[in-house]
Amino acid sequence: MIYLDHAATTPMRSEILEVMHPYFSERFGNPSSLHSYGLDARAAIERAREQIAQAIGATPPEIVFTSGGTESDNMALRGVLQGGRRGKGHIITSAIEHPAVLETCKSLERLGHEVTYVSVSRDGHINPTEVEEAIRDDTRLISIMHANNEIGSIQPVAAVGAIAASHGIYMHTDAVQSVGKIPVNVNDLNVHMLSISSHKIYGPKGVGCLYVRKGTKLSPLIFGGGHERGLRSGTENVSGIVGFGEAMRLAVNDFADNKRIKRLRDTLIDAVLREIPYTRLNGGKESRLPNNANFSFSYIEGESLVLRLSAKGIAGSTGSACSSKKLEPSHVLLAIGLDPVDAHGSLRLTLGRGTTDADVQRVAEVLPGIVDGLRQMSPLFACQDESHAKRE
Numbered sequence: 485m486i487y488l489d490h491a492a493t494t495p496m497r498s499e500i501l502e503v504m505h506p507y508f509s510e511r512f513g514n515p516s517s518l519h520s521y522g523l524d525a526r527a528a529i530e531r532a533r534e535q536i537a538q539a540i541g542a543t544p545p546e547i548v549f550t551s552g553g554t555e556s557d558n559m560a561l562r563g564v565l566q567g568g569r570r571g572k573g574h575i576i577t578s579a580i581e582h583p584a585v586l587e588t589c590k591s592l593e594r595l596g597h598e599v600t601y602v603s604v605s606r607d608g609h610i611n612p613t614e615v616e617e618a619i620r621d622d623t624r625l626i627s628i629m630h631a632n633n634e635i636g637s638i639q640p641v642a643a644v645g646a647i648a649a650s651h652g653i654y655m656h657t658d659a660v661q662s663v664g665k666i667p668v669n670v671n672d673l674n675v676h677m678l679s680i681s682s683h684k685i686y687g688p689k690g691v692g693c694l695y696v697r698k699g700t701k702l703s704p705l706i707f708g709g710g711h712e713r714g715l716r717s718g719t720e721n722v723s724g725i726v727g728f729g730e731a732m733r734l735a736v737n738d739f740a741d742n743k744r745i746k747r748l749r750d751t752l753i754d755a756v757l758r759e760i761p762y763t764r765l766n767g768g769k770e771s772r773l774p775n776n777a778n779f780s781f782s783y784i785e786g787e788s789l790v791l792r793l794s795a796k797g798i799a800g801s802t803g804s805a806c807s808s809k810k811l812e813p814s815h816v817l818l819a820i821g822l823d824p825v826d827a828h829g830s831l832r833l834t835l836g837r838g839t840t841d842a843d844v845q846r847v848a849e850v851l852p853g854i855v856d857g858l859r860q861m862s863p864l865f866a867c868q869d870e871s872h873a874k875r876e
């Protein structure tokens with residue numbers, strides 16, 4: 485199999501499994517216990533907290549462990565809006581956020597809060613000026629993702645963070661996709677809160693963190709024994725946290741490999757655009773994650789494409805969701821201006837540490853035949869010239 489779905493999750497590195505292993509067995513203590521078992525587990529957690537803080541320019545007390553990116557995003561948004569006694573508030577976010585942010589916003593809207601969704605360019609980038617113009621007296625939070633999970637577009641978070649700071653508004657960014665691929669530093673980015681997930685950086689699933697800048701007023705989502713400075717109660721996922729810490733340490737030491745991955749990704753994009761007609765690259769070439777390629781092939785359906793690729797041993801993903809409950813294609817692809825037909829024919833290929841030249845070559849060999857085969861079956865393709873002329 486050739487795995488090209490690293491934006492969905494990554495294979496865990498064996499070094500990481502090794503450091504986690506003892507915390508599943510002999511080092512099983514509860515970090516809140518006062519005996520040596522407890523102290524040992526506590527020390528392991530604090531070591532991981534230091535590794536993570538160091539990797540993003542934070543201090544250890546600013547790292548709050550969670551169950552992953554989704555919980556971290558919920559904690560940031562709900563924690564600010566539902567905290568205190570300040571009543572209803574306003575959030576500014578973008579139209580292309582991950583569902584962990586967008587669905588949380590929708591739920592806050594149902595509670596009476598208001599949300600402005602700023603638009604993105606054809607390349608998938610927000611405009612900081614549009615964010616600034618959306619600021620109101622009751623704006624409490626701006627949440628703009630660092631890099632998009634579907635099309636890899638990197639947002640000008642530092643510029644938006646500076647705007648937020650000058651208006652005295654909290655700034656959150658979802659950095660789940662950017663960590664380990666581009667530099668992520670909480671001070672350079674001017675953010676109060678930043679979400680990270682371990683399983684997107686070759687660590688274990690079900691663990692992540694929210695960076696919370698010292699002095700940020702945040703209320704907890706989960707109440708109990710007061711763990712994580714009262715922000716996230718519940719006995720810590722010790723083995724997961726240990727693995728997450730190691731994953732962060734390795735991720736920031738691995739930036740060199742991103743050059744190799746970017747070169748492979750560019751080769752892949754060039755080959756696909758050269759070999760397959762009626763194809764577009766979704767997202768621009770500038771300010772884009774080094775490992776992301778996202779194409780739309782007109783006249784075909786993304787899910788069939790992913791299934792046929794899988795049958796040939798290649799794992800990718802699509803923004804189309806025809807067979808699932810909702811019929812709408814990806815909100816991200818619609819937001820960058822694709823018509824629904826092209827949005828349905830999308831394919832995301834995301835490369836990683838294990839991707840080789842041979843893998844990319846193989847995809848470039850196999851993909852044109854699969855796309856052509858699906859088009860031959862497509863009623864849309866039969867009238868391609870007419871429909872293409874109309875849409876242009």
Ligand SMILES: *Cc1c(COP(=O)(O)O)cnc(C)c1O
Nearest residue numbers: 552553554582584633660661681
């Ligand atoms: C994967 C992802 C999440 C969710 O993280 P989990 O740890 O899987 O909950 C949030 N935001 C982005 C951008 C993601 O890619």
